[in-house]
Each structure stands twice: as C-alpha cells, then as structure tokens.
Amino acid sequence: MSNDEIQLFKNSIGEFIGINRFFLTNLHRQQALFYLYDNDITKDYEKVLFEISIDPNKSYCYITSFNNFLNDEKILFTLGPICRLVNIQQQDYGKI
Numbered sequence: 001m002s003n004d005e006i007q008l009f010k011n012s013i014g015e016f017i018g019i020n021r022f023f024l025t026n027l028h029r030q031q032a033l034f035y036l037y038d039n040d041i042t043k044d045y046e047k048v049l050f051e052i053s054i055d056p057n058k059s060y061c062y063i064t065s066f067n068n069f070l071n072d073e074k075i076l077f078t079l080g081p082i083c084r085l086v087n088i089q090q091q092d093y094g095k096i
Helices: 003-010 029-038
Strands: 016-018 023-026 048-053 060-062 074-077 082-090
Touching: 003 048, 003 082, 023 029, 029 048
Parallel strands: none
Antiparallel strands: 016 082, 023 074, 048 082, 060 074
16 A cells, blocks of 8 residues: 555544455455455565444344364455545554
8 A cells, every 4th residue: 555545544444434346355354464464565565553433233144154274364355345444554564
C-alpha cells in the first residue's frame, strides 16, 4: 500500500469505511502476520495490517470449512461491506 493510501486510512481510524470489492481476512492475528511476512513488495509500498470491527449480522461468509489448513479461520466479505476501522499498523511487525 502506498504511503498516501496509508495516510488516508489513518485519518479514518474510528470511522466507518466501505469496501468496494470482495476481501478475505483471517480471524487470528498471528496467522495474518504469517501471510504478511510471506509476501514481498517493492520499495514504494509498505505492508499494512488492518484491524476492523464489523456487525456480525452483515454480509460475510465464514469459509474455514473450505480451507485445507488447520486452525486457519477465514472470512470472505462480499461486495460493499461497511466496517469500523479500529487500527492500522505498518512496517515494524515485531511490535504488532
């Protein structure tokens, strides 16, 4: 994610945001960090971990039963979910 994009999200912490695409997330922080560490990026972008809160009665699908990995709990969000941006952390993943 570019620094400009990160700053836009940082300015929205505590607010509701809408997502205009499908996205996949993990219920466990350590597993999310594993996937974050596993991917390489260019020098123009930073890796970012988003912490969100969402209404449990909204549009998402718990897809763990379709997953081949043990203890890897995933949720697939449909188009257009609204969630509250709780926190954003970047780069220093040792402290996340």
